[in-house]
Amino acid sequence: MAEKKHKLLEVKGLTMDFGGLRAVDSVTLEVHEGEIAALIGPNGAGKTTFFNCVTGIYNPTKGDILLHPKGLETRRLNGLKPNKVTEMGLARTFQNIRLFSDMTVLENVMIGRHCRTKSGIFRSIVRGKSVREEEQFIVESSYQLLEKVGLQDFANEFSKNLPYGAQRRLEIARAMATEPFLLLLDEPAAGMNPQETSDLDQLICKISEEEEIAILLIEHDMKLVMNISNPIYVMEYGKKIAEGSPQEIKDNPKVIEAYLGEETDA
Amino acid sequence: MLQNFKQSLLASVWFVFLTFPLMAVRVNTTDQIVTWRLMNLVWVAIGSFVLSYVWRFMLERQKTRKKVDEEGGDTRSKLQILLEDMSFRYKAMGVLLVLALVFPLVFDTYQSNIMISALIYVVLGLGLNISVGLAGLLDLGYVAFFGVGAYTFALLNHHFDLGFWMTLPIGGIIGCLFGVVLGFPILRLRGDYLAIVTLGFGMIFKVVMENWDSLSFGPSGIANIDKPGLFGMDMNLAGSTIYIYYIMIALVIFTILITNRLKNSRIGRAWIALREDEIACVAMGIDMARTKLSAYALGAFWAGMVGVLFASKTTFINPASFTFMESAIILSIVVLGGMGSILGVILGAFILILLPEYLRAFSEYRMLAFGAAMVIMMIFRPQGIISGLRQKYEYKGTKDLTNNG
Ligand SMILES: Nc1ncnc2c1ncn2[C@@H]1O[C@H](COP(=O)(O)OP(=O)(O)OP(=O)(O)O)[C@@H](O)[C@H]1O
Ligand SMILES: [Mg+2]
Numbered sequence: 001m002a003e004k005k006h007k008l009l010e011v012k013g014l015t016m017d018f019g020g021l022r023a024v025d026s027v028t029l030e031v032h033e034g035e036i037a038a039l040i041g042p043n044g045a046g047k048t049t050f051f052n053c054v055t056g057i058y059n060p061t062k063g064d065i066l067l068h069p070k071g072l073e074t075r076r077l078n079g080l081k082p083n084k085v086t087e088m089g090l091a092r093t094f095q096n097i098r099l100f101s102d103m104t105v106l107e108n109v110m111i112g113r114h115c116r117t118k119s120g121i122f123r124s125i126v127r128g129k130s131v132r133e134e135e136q137f138i139v140e141s142s143y144q145l146l147e148k149v150g151l152q153d154f155a156n157e158f159s160k161n162l163p164y165g166a167q168r169r170l171e172i173a174r175a176m177a178t179e180p181f182l183l184l185l186d187e188p189a190a191g192m193n194p195q196e197t198s199d200l201d202q203l204i205c206k207i208s209e210e211e212e213i214a215i216l217l218i219e220h221d222m223k224l225v226m227n228i229s230n231p232i233y234v235m236e237y238g239k240k241i242a243e244g245s246p247q248e249i250k251d252n253p254k255v256i257e258a259y260l261g262e263e264t265d266a
Numbered sequence: 267m268l269q270n271f272k273q274s275l276l277a278s279v280w281f282v283f284l285t286f287p288l289m290a291v292r293v294n295t296t297d298q299i300v301t302w303r304l305m306n307l308v309w310v311a312i313g314s315f316v317l318s319y320v321w322r323f324m325l326e327r328q329k330t331r332k333k334v335d336e337e338g339g340d341t342r343s344k345l346q347i348l349l350e351d352m353s354f355r356y357k358a359m360g361v362l363l364v365l366a367l368v369f370p371l372v373f374d375t376y377q378s379n380i381m382i383s384a385l386i387y388v389v390l391g392l393g394l395n396i397s398v399g400l401a402g403l404l405d406l407g408y409v410a411f412f413g414v415g416a417y418t419f420a421l422l423n424h425h426f427d428l429g430f431w432m433t434l435p436i437g438g439i440i441g442c443l444f445g446v447v448l449g450f451p452i453l454r455l456r457g458d459y460l461a462i463v464t465l466g467f468g469m470i471f472k473v474v475m476e477n478w479d480s481l482s483f484g485p486s487g488i489a490n491i492d493k494p495g496l497f498g499m500d501m502n503l504a505g506s507t508i509y510i511y512y513i514m515i516a517l518v519i520f521t522i523l524i525t526n527r528l529k530n531s532r533i534g535r536a537w538i539a540l541r542e543d544e545i546a547c548v549a550m551g552i553d554m555a556r557t558k559l560s561a562y563a564l565g566a567f568w569a570g571m572v573g574v575l576f577a578s579k580t581t582f583i584n585p586a587s588f589t590f591m592e593s594a595i596i597l598s599i600v601v602l603g604g605m606g607s608i609l610g611v612i613l614g615a616f617i618l619i620l621l622p623e624y625l626r627a628f629s630e631y632r633m634l635a636f637g638a639a640m641v642i643m644m645i646f647r648p649q650g651i652i653s654g655l656r657q658k659y660e661y662k663g664t665k666d667l668t669n670n671g
Contacts, residue, residue, distance in 0.1 A: 055549060057545065057549070081548065081553075081554075082545075082548040082549045083548045083549075083550075083551045083552055083553050083554070086548075086549060086550060086551035087551050091549075091550075092549055094545075094546065094549075098543045098545060098546035098549075099542075099543070099546070100538065100539050100542035100543055100546065100547075101542060101543075102538070102542055103535075103538060103539070103542060104656055104657065106659060106661075107535060107538075107657065110535060111535055111536070111539045111547070111550050111552070112550050112551075114532060114535070114536055114539075114550060114551055114552050115550070115551025115552065116551075117532055119531065119532050119533075120533070121528070121533055121560060121564070124527060124528060124531035124532060124533055124534075125524055125527055125528065127527055127531075131531075134532075135531075135532075138532070139659045139660070139661050140661055140662070143659075143661040155659075155661075156656060156658055156659075158656070174550065175550075177550075178550060178551050
């Protein structure tokens, strides 16, 4: 279907060891322009660890992580600091929500604008015209992002006072404020009720289409995954065991075994 | 209510019973006389009843507040709502400024001197507030930067005869440089480790100053440091105290203005984000090393500046002025006032510096009261006196525009 699309992220043979534990074992994965790709797998499969390697939080043991921004030269992300990765246009959310809880909802998004703005210490102290204009731009554009995820009414609340589902959406807005071309979402629907999940479903599709941001998401909610994502990658015990369209994944015996096996364990 | 009353009554009876042998009976062993001091028991009863009642009342209030919080209600106190009102803030600031300006004209030199030292701690607190309160980097050796500033002026004045006004910015900049130099090794540290290493820096500074005789003149210190000059005028003691008082007021205002701007800027938000969640902060594209170093350096800047003023005010410094106790007091100011809140830090400084001064009569119990106050504070208001103020922003949403059009 998406044969000729530009390749944005290319991960080759990624391996991550924690002491004796191989959490990610030579995983290869690609995300193309316009895609909503999904990474699924049982608990402890190594999905979050994969994200952490790609976003620079861990330095992978082996493998290559290549980012191909459109119109710019290819960059190898291995060993780069997380903030450099974000600057390059790859943003993420966290499975265990990591908001700045004593900041307001709006300020959380404003933090995302940090790497796209530039007033330094001295200019902030003098607070000349250009700095004031930049501040206003940060505020306005952050507020618009809140409107996009439907949180504008909470702009001045502390983020810790938001309900769970709203916190997840705020994480998405904050990540989008860094102007990424690729967004990694780690279990965005975890803890949401069915109504919130279907809203999220629409939000993710909207981001993908209107903002032209490619998405790679980890999710346990199979309905959401099968609805919106293609291709799907499946991991188990650190290894990639399958990839393909939703239909192919549903029919794949290895995947069925992995999930059924998990259920008998549980 | 009644429940509380009963419980408190019970507590007080219990206390009377417990303290009965101590407070009521006195046996004079030489004369073999037993005196009964029943009046004492009444005092114990009343005292323990009141304490217990207040204690219960506060616990209850805290509980209801938590409940409102869980239900998503408005938990802001009246004070908080008042402080978020800008016009009230401006009025209050105006009144305070006038009071501050007439203070030395009304009160004598002794009072002005006390006030100067309180103001010195205000600036120190505001400086430490940048690294501890905003950026969340615990620093137990902050007094070293204060010492660096003081020694900068003392040495430059002693060897090169540089004046106060000339050295004031130099002291700040040297403090800043020390902040950067000491900031590098602690970039990777967190929590307990950070506390221990910064504590070490504070100690090292004092030890070096005590032993490096050729530079710092050792424990005997440096004397005859110049007071701040005013166009070469000669001033008597009272005059120069008033002059230093006004310099200090200006320095405090300057510090408030600048730290306030920094706090509400792009850099300030990065500091707060770093305090709230380091991993999320770097994942949002913020350079951790640069942000930490800038917080450290800017915090140290104020300590350096006010150190110059301290040396100039006392005209004599030695390493004994820069002990760990000072760092602890400055840190207490920040914690008591409310981490990150400028107003809170100012209040904290006045409470912690002025109260002990005016409570000299009870000097034996000073440390006791200090400790008790801190413990009570940590139980009932761990976030400090002033906390939870929100910055509000002006914005016009796109939704409203499309509705109109
Ligand atoms: N920092 C770490 N140090 C040691 N082991 C780790 C670390 N992080 C993750 N692991 C281990 O790596 C394995 C994969 O964990 P990971 O969090 O990536 O799984 P996951 O696929 O995200 O699971 P879930 O669906 O529950 O979120 C687990 O066995 C985990 O215990
Ligand atoms: Mg995970």
